[in-house]
Amino acid sequence: MTGLAWLVAAASLASLGGCAMQSFDYDATVMFSPSAGPARLNHSTITPGAVWSASYSSFADAVRNPSIVELAGQTIPIGPEACAALCRDCDFDRASLAFSIDASHVAVTGTCGDGDHSYELR
Numbered sequence: 001m002t003g004l005a006w007l008v009a010a011a012s013l014a015s016l017g018g019c020a021m022q023s024f025d026y027d028a029t030v031m032f033s034p035s036a037g038p039a040r041l042n043h044s045t046i047t048p049g050a051v052w053s054a055s056y057s058s059f060a061d062a063v064r065n066p067s068i069v070e071l072a073g074q075t076i077p078i079g080p081e082a083c084a085a086l087c088r089d090c091d092f093d094r095a096s097l098a099f100s101i102d103a104s105h106v107a108v109t110g111t112c113g114d115g116d117h118s119y120e121l122r
Contacts, residue, residue, distance in 0.1 A: 024056040025094045026080055028105065028110075033102035036084055040070040059083070059092040072103055083112035090114040097121070 032048040034041055039046050044067075059080065063079040066079025080095040090112075097110035112119045 005097045022058070022091070022093045024059045024062050024080070024092060026054045026062055028052060028054075028067070028078070031098065031100045032071070033100075034103040036071055038104060039066055039101075042067050043070070058067070062095075069099075070099060071101060075076065077100065078106065078108075080112065082108045083119070086112055086119040086121060087114065090117070090119075096117075 003033050029049065029051050030041065030046065036048075039048075041050065041052070052067075054062070054067075056065070062080045063084070066081065069076045069078055077112075078101075080092070080097065082097060083092050083095050084088070092112050092114050094113040095110065097108055097112075100107040101107075102112045108121060110121050112121060
């Protein structure tokens with residue numbers, strides 16, 4: 001019986017280690033051009049220069065479920081997918097991004113982090 005208990009305990013610990021994920025902390029600033037007009041973030045009215053924070057269970061979850069900005073009749077997804085362009089093999093655990101939005105395009109700057117490494121997005 002002791003051997004079976006050890007096997008169950010070892011299997012439980014192995015499954016926890018394989019499934020454990022770091023959280024992904026995300027801060028973003030959204031700035032709109034003066035001519036952009038009213039905008040909504042995730043279906044709620046937002047003011048230019050608004051800052052919001054989110055924590056996802058992983059970078060993949062954050063990319064899969066980006067925030068959306070509704071502006072001038074269009075829906076613009078904004079999220080941390082810009083980090084993937086900096087490092088495809090990274091397991092990012094944080095991002096601090098600034099989005100500048102006007103009627104024709106979205107520009108993004110900021111930093112993305114993977115453990116002790118930090119990448120700057122310009």
